[in-house]
Amino acid sequence: MLLQPKPHWSNLRQASLTLLAPVLLIAIAFLKVPIYDTFEFDNDEGINLMKAFLYWKGFSLYSDIWSDQPPLLTFIVANWFKLFGPSVVATRLLILVFTALLVWTFQRVLQMSVGTIPAWIGTLFLIASWSFLKLSVAVMIGLPSLALAMLSIYILLLYKNKPHWSLLGLSGGLLALSMQIKLFTVVLVPLLILALFDFRFKSRQRDGGERAIASALLWVGSLVAVYVVIGLLFNSLNYDQLLASHMQESIKETYDETRGFRYFLFIIVHDADFVFLSLLGAAVVVQQKRWDGLLPLTWLATATLLLITHRPIWYHHYPLMSIPMIWLAMYSVLPVIDFVQHAKQSSNGNIFSFNRLKQKPLIALTLFLLVISIGLMPVKLVGPIRRPTPQWEIVDLLKKYSAHTRWVFSDRPIIPFYAQLPVPPNIAVLSQKRFASGAFTYDDVLDTLKTYAPEQIVLARKAKDIKSNPKIHRFLAANYTRMYSKAYSRRDKDAVAEHYLIKSYPQ
Numbered sequence: 459m460l461l462q463p464k465p466h467w468s469n470l471r472q473a474s475l476t477l478l479a480p481v482l483l484i485a486i487a488f489l490k491v492p493i494y495d496t497f498e499f500d501n502d503e504g505i506n507l508m509k510a511f512l513y514w515k516g517f518s519l520y521s522d523i524w525s526d527q528p529p530l531l532t533f534i535v536a537n538w539f540k541l542f543g544p545s546v547v548a549t550r551l552l553i554l555v556f557t558a559l560l561v562w563t564f565q566r567v568l569q570m571s572v573g574t575i576p577a578w579i580g581t582l583f584l585i586a587s588w589s590f591l592k593l594s595v596a597v598m599i600g601l602p603s604l605a606l607a608m609l610s611i612y613i614l615l616l617y618k619n620k621p622h623w624s625l626l627g628l629s630g631g632l633l634a635l636s637m638q639i640k641l642f643t644v645v646l647v648p649l650l651i652l653a654l655f656d657f658r659f660k661s662r663q664r665d666g667g668e669r670a671i672a673s674a675l676l677w678v679g680s681l682v683a684v685y686v687v688i689g690l691l692f693n694s695l696n697y698d699q700l701l702a703s704h705m706q707e708s709i710k711e712t713y714d715e716t717r718g719f720r721y722f723l724f725i726i727v728h729d730a731d732f733v734f735l736s737l738l739g740a741a742v743v744v745q746q747k748r749w750d751g752l753l754p755l756t757w758l759a760t761a762t763l764l765l766i767t768h769r770p771i772w773y774h775h776y777p778l779m780s781i782p783m784i785w786l787a788m789y790s791v792l793p794v795i796d797f798v799q800h801a802k803q804s805s806n807g808n809i810f811s812f813n814r815l816k817q818k819p820l821i822a823l824t825l826f827l828l829v830i831s832i833g834l835m836p837v838k839l840v841g842p843i844r845r846p847t848p849q850w851e852i853v854d855l856l857k858k859y860s861a862h863t864r865w866v867f868s869d870r871p872i873i874p875f876y877a878q879l880p881v882p883p884n885i886a887v888l889s890q891k892r893f894a895s896g897a898f899t900y901d902d903v904l905d906t907l908k909t910y911a912p913e914q915i916v917l918a919r920k921a922k923d924i925k926s927n928p929k930i931h932r933f934l935a936a937n938y939t940r941m942y943s944k945a946y947s948r949r950d951k952d953a954v955a956e957h958y959l960i961k962s963y964p965q
Contacts, residue, residue: 511536515880650677739789768798
C-alpha cells in the first residue's frame, strides 16, 4: 500500500514556493548590489536618514523638521533605529524587506491575473528592470510606498474572489499607509474604485450594482479614515510642505528638458523590450475583453501621462510605471501558452516550426520579444550602479571634533549621519527643489547659521552656490576656519567638498 503524503508537507511545500520570489530578490540584491561598501546611493538616502535621526532624537516632523514628504517611513526608520541603532546598512536592509514584500505581492497578483508561468516571468522582469535593484536597497521612499500599494491591490483581488468586508477595509487602509509614505500612489485611488466595479457601471442584477457601490464606499471610507488619522497624529496634513513645495511653477523653470520628456525617453529606452511587450499585452486585454487587465492598463496610462507632463523626472519615479507595464506585458504571454498547448495536442512535430509561426505573426513577435527580454536579463542585472563620491575624510573630521559639537550645518546630510551628529532640523531637506520652490533661500541659510551657530560646517554638494552669497561668505570668514577642501570631480572643477570648524571651538 502506497503512503499518501501528509497534508502539512504539501502546505509547507506550497508556502516555500510562495516565498521563493522574495528570497530570489534578496539573493540577487546581495550578489549584485554593493550594500555594505557604498557610501551613498543617492542624496535622498542622507535626507531620509537624517530626518529619521532627528525624529529619533525627539524633534517633531513639520513643526521642527522641515519635510516635503509624508511621515510614515520616517517614523518606521526611527523605530528601526531603536532596535539596530542609526545604521545605514541596517536601514538599507529594512528597505530590502519592503522590496521583498513588493516582489512577493507582485508575483501573487500576477498569478491571480495571468497564471503561474507569466507570473514568474513578470517577477524576474521586474527584478531586472532599470534601476530596480539599486532602489531595492537605497533608503528612499518609492518602493516601500509601492510595496504597500501592491499589497492593497492583492487584498482587493482576494476580496473580489471571496468577498469579506474586512478584506475591503484592509485594502483601503493599506493604500492609505502607502500614501503616507509617498503620495504618488494616490493615482491608484480612482483606478481601484473602477476595479471594484470591474470597470463597468452597469450590472445585470440590481443588487450587484448596489453591492459594488457599498464596497467602493467602504473601501474609500477606510482609506480616508486611516490617512486622516495618521495625518492628525503626525501633523502631516500640511499643504505648504507636502504639496506647495512640489507644485510651484518655479520648480519646472529650474529644470530644463534634460529632466523632462527627454529624460522620460532615456528611461524607457532601457526597458524598450518591456514597452513593446506591454503594447502586445494591451492588445490582448482589449481583444479578449479581459476586464482584470484594465487595472494595469489604466495604471500604466495614468503613470505615463503623469511622468511625461511632470518636471523634474527622476529615476526613482520609474517603478510607478514599470510595475504596471510589466504586469500588462504578461498578458501577451497568454496567447503563447494557448498556442503551445494547442500545438502539443494537434501534432507531435516541432511546436515552434516556421510554418506554424508564420500563421500567427503576433505569437511569433511575442516569442521574439520574450527571448530578447530573457536574454537581456543577465546584462540588466549587472548594469552599472552609480555611486556618489564617498567623503570618509570629512566623517573622520566630524568625529574628531564631535565632543563639543551640538550641530553640523551640511548640504549632504549623509556625512553628519555617519558621524552620528544632527543638522539643524529646518535643513534636514536642503534640496535643489526646495530652493527652486522658494521655500528656502540663501538668506534662510544665513539665518540658520546665525541661529544655530553650528560648531562644524560641511559643504559637499552646493559649496560654490552657498559661498557665492556675499553675506554667507563674510560670515564664514569671520567665524569659521576651513579645515579641509578637496575637489571630488575631474569633470566639474566647482565640485568641492569642504569642512569648517568654528573659531571658538575649545582647544
